[in-house]
Amino acid sequence: MSHKAAPKSHTIDSHLPDLGDLSRQLLKAQEEERRRISRELHDETGQALMVLRFHLEMLAGDTKSEEEKAKIQESLEVLDRAIEGLRRTIARLSPRVLEELGLVAAIRRQALVMAKHTGIKAHLELPEDLASMDHDIEVALYRSVQEALHNVAKHSRANNFTVRLARSGSKISLQIEDDGVGFSPRTAPERGFGLTGLRERTAALGGSVRIHSESGHGTQIRILLPWLADRPPKPASAGNPEIHRHLAAARAS
Ligand SMILES: Nc1ncnc2c1ncn2[C@@H]1O[C@H](COP(=O)(O)OP(=O)(O)OP(=O)(O)O)[C@@H](O)[C@H]1O
Ligand SMILES: [Mg+2]
Numbered sequence: 001m002s003h004k005a006a007p008k009s010h011t012i013d014s015h016l017p018d019l020g021d022l023s024r025q026l027l028k029a030q031e032e033e034r035r036r037i038s039r040e041l042h043d044e045t046g047q048a049l050m051v052l053r054f055h056l057e058m059l060a061g062d063t064k065s066e067e068e069k070a071k072i073q074e075s076l077e078v079l080d081r082a083i084e085g086l087r088r089t090i091a092r093l094s095p096r097v098l099e100e101l102g103l104v105a106a107i108r109r110q111a112l113v114m115a116k117h118t119g120i121k122a123h124l125e126l127p128e129d130l131a132s133m134d135h136d137i138e139v140a141l142y143r144s145v146q147e148a149l150h151n152v153a154k155h156s157r158a159n160n161f162t163v164r165l166a167r168s169g170s171k172i173s174l175q176i177e178d179d180g181v182g183f184s185p186r187t188a189p190e191r192g193f194g195l196t197g198l199r200e201r202t203a204a205l206g207g208s209v210r211i212h213s214e215s216g217h218g219t220q221i222r223i224l225l226p227w228l229a230d231r232p233p234k235p236a237s238a239g240n241p242e243i244h245r246h247l248a249a250a251r252a253s
Helices: 020-062 066-093 096-101 103-118 135-156 194-204 241-252
Strands: 009-014 121-125 160-168 171-178 208-214 219-226
Touching: 020 066, 020 135, 020 194, 096 103, 096 135, 103 121, 103 135, 103 160, 135 160, 135 171, 135 194, 135 219, 194 208, 194 219
Parallel strands: 121 160
Antiparallel strands: 009 208, 160 171, 171 219, 208 219
């Protein structure tokens, strides 16, 4: 009899029931709130930090004391890190990038930024041109990539990750894989909100999530969502006055 331990491989499928309009409305409200917070951070906190930066630079120019100059320089460096952190938070909160660049370019940018920050190598298999789809589906795909990549950066200790997006018939499929330490998806939902949120968001739009992970052999997440064409005619934001209002407010600032 062999005593070789069976590999700790787990696959979790979730086909939660379609929670209908209420969940969709909640998701919309959540996105709206994120947008508002990101705008306030940009317009208020961001502006205040920039004014502070300007004042510190003036002080550095005015002072004759080398000791003071060094202290101001140190403060500027701390401030620059805070500004950079705030920029990342704003970008994470608002899918404005999605509206400006389109889904494929927004996913590419997100993956490359993550790869640069972590040193994990990105492999991207993204369609050259993808017709724009229903905004809720695009936001769900974008947020799913965001959460999955956040997890890769935070938990996986991987060397490589792959993001694959493909349309096949009436479905759009998104896969995020890494070659890191893996985990047990059976117990994971108790620990964090990220994967639970990803499942709920997908289910609310009539899709399904499959998470497969094996200790020492990485993690794969596959999300299938229905392909729904963009409701207003292209370009994606042209027929959406709400998006226009937000973009105009952002540009005016
Ligand atoms: N790519 C991955 N590699 C290794 N472990 C992972 C990966 N993705 C998720 N996990 C594990 O699954 C757990 C649950 O993930 P989830 O995203 O739900 O929560 P979290 O990342 O811990 O917290 P939150 O997303 O709420 O900030 C994680 O704590 C981690 O142990
Ligand atoms: Mg997470």
